[in-house]
Amino acid sequence: MIKVLFFAHLKDVIGSESVTLEMGGENIISLKKRISDQYRIDSLHTVMVAVNEEFADDSTILSDGDIVAFIPPVSGG
């Protein structure tokens, strides 16, 4: 099981602050694809991704128990 946290407007798009997924051995790209397909959103390629509070690449492999945060860069100031 991995937990995925959604920040800023992603939270509204998904309709929840977090989801829990049965997953393991796959990478961030696969996770993004699953989320994109399931919630029909296509803007995940600009999102920053942290795994256990450390920035991760698309190729980072996920393990059971990981907490993944999807953080969209916002531009307001």
Place this chain on the structure above:
Amino acid sequence: MIKVLFFAHLKDVIGSESVTLEMGGENIISLKKRISDQYRIDSLHTVMVAVNEEFADDSTILSDGDIVAFIPPVSGG
């Protein structure tokens, strides 16, 4: 092993943000006594104590792996 975090001026009095102690099965009162004796401070009775980010009583029993925070109430505003 438990980890003790010191906030505000306690950090300066102790000389460190945190210490790690070999301990288990004892309560907060015992922990306060150990810290008071070792660092010669006597103001720990007004300090708020959280164990694993939940407020705790003097009688709360500590277990291996607990993270204890000592937070002195500050009055400035």
Place this chain on the structure above:
Amino acid sequence: MSERYSRQILFSGIGEKGQHTLGEKHVLLIGAGALGSANAELLVRAGVGKLTIVDRDYVEESNLQRQQLYTEKDVEQKLPKAAAAKKHLEEINSDTEVKVHVIDATAQSLQPLVPDVDLIMDATDNFETRLILNDLSHKYNIPWIFGACVGSFGMSYTIIPGKTPCLNCLLRTIPLQGMTCETSGIIGPAVQMTVAYQSAEALKILTENRGALRETFVSFDLWSGQFQSIKTGRSKKEDCLTCGTAASYPFLQPENSTKTAVLCGRETVQVRPPNPVDLELERLGRDFSAMGYEVKANPYLVSAQKDAERIVVFKDGRALVHGTKDIVHAKSVYQRLMG
């Protein structure tokens, strides 16, 4: 209204309805120092309907480093903080009604102000007053938001009567003197962060979004990077004299507010008259001048200085005797000058 608040109405947690609700709310803010001035500015910009501010002090040079709203001119004019805040807040948003009281916050002086309000914001600098706010909050069933900061450290907690543990439940023993900005200093970012925590919860309460409230006690240190968000659920005490089943509101008892002189700052003693008075400040100023004092006055206070002796007398008869921490000496200065 819609243009001024358009960016706040666009925020999904508030919307048109939340903005309208906020415009009908009344907040009582106790203290107009660092936390007080910044919380006041934030709430007034956001469009709260009415704000009542209580503060006993006047603007001094050492306040400017961290207290929003105030300017060098306010220092020169020795304006009471509450009066200076009102002036600046009205320049920022003429929609909000701002009412100020240049008085000491005591159980007696605050009690009449509380029943009318929707929220009490803590911006005091001592636990004696905070425990009075805590009692008043529970007696009148009005939420209050605790905030305190010192150095690079701060803390905040939102207290909802009948729901959360109260401040009296959380404190082991009453800290007679916590760390203050006068002894340990303070940096602006610690003020800003405490205000961000306090005002976010205030907006939730004032726009009737209580489901979004934080529920934890937060404390942080911006210099060391420490942070704790602490659950409080288990701390509620059934026998608490403020929020328990047999509440007696101990901090509202008259014996707790009869001290006529208290140390309020490193080198300042406040002396109160035994009974409320309403001074003619102009005459007082002339008397002080005749006694050889250098006098400065505005509609709220008279400041008099001779050699090392400096005293500031307010319209309600209170005086701040500067340059001493000796309460007996301060009382004698007061009696000599005020008769």
Place this chain on the structure above:
Amino acid sequence: MSERYSRQILFSGIGEKGQHTLGEKHVLLIGAGALGSANAELLVRAGVGKLTIVDRDYVEESNLQRQQLYTEKDVEQKLPKAAAAKKHLEEINSDTEVKVHVIDATAQSLQPLVPDVDLIMDATDNFETRLILNDLSHKYNIPWIFGACVGSFGMSYTIIPGKTPCLNCLLRTIPLQGMTCETSGIIGPAVQMTVAYQSAEALKILTENRGALRETFVSFDLWSGQFQSIKTGRSKKEDCLTCGTAASYPFLQPENSTKTAVLCGRETVQVRPPNPVDLELERLGRDFSAMGYEVKANPYLVSAQKDAERIVVFKDGRALVHGTKDIVHAKSVYQRLMG
């Protein structure tokens, strides 16, 4: 000096020495909106030696809900934000030298300002400009502090050339249009918290306490209570064109700043003249009046309105064409009026 900054000198992280160091530093602040005005106020109250502010905009009613410093009078007078900020900052602390530039922040316009400063503070509202700051920071070896906020959400990160990964390393692809306050709204507490994070790190850099820097990328949501403090160490890319071994500073290349018209707001297009100019605003105002426009002017800009058409022209020839998102239409309005 000692009385004004006494509470900051008492803070053990700063002291007399830190205060003196801070008083000799020069900060370049890009943007004078919500993050800009609050960061400016904080740094000026803290006693920074010199502050240079760059902003292209003027104060509008919808800014007052969250942008510190500005008043209703500034809106009436349509003062440029940078000029209004300077006026208020000088009332707060006459010790700090405040210099302002009412210009568009481009690679070309910022380059001459950067070599003199000790720190660049980001208070912009778009990633195009932030990537220019990121390049300038690395080219001149000057730290910069990223900050952004929208809704109840905010983020901040401190970039030290030669040490931390840069913004270009962290972004997967360049977000052409992140969420802005114009589309998703913003609440004051989210601004305050972003400013608290930015300004705490700024004080550490400016008082030469780099060992205390936070090092993580923070992001938070004050409404939902979410928080992340993210380690960035592994994100540094050797082949990064900004901070890598073969840096070419791609965002400083001239082809990236030649657009003459850009959408800058929900319903506002900015049009730039092809070459820099220095307009005689008084004459321009008279011309607009003669053409039947209602004209309002101050030393920095001329605002002209006729029916639904509203245009604001600055001394440097830039114009904001309001009420349209059509770039071609805005250009034609500009050409018709400005020749």
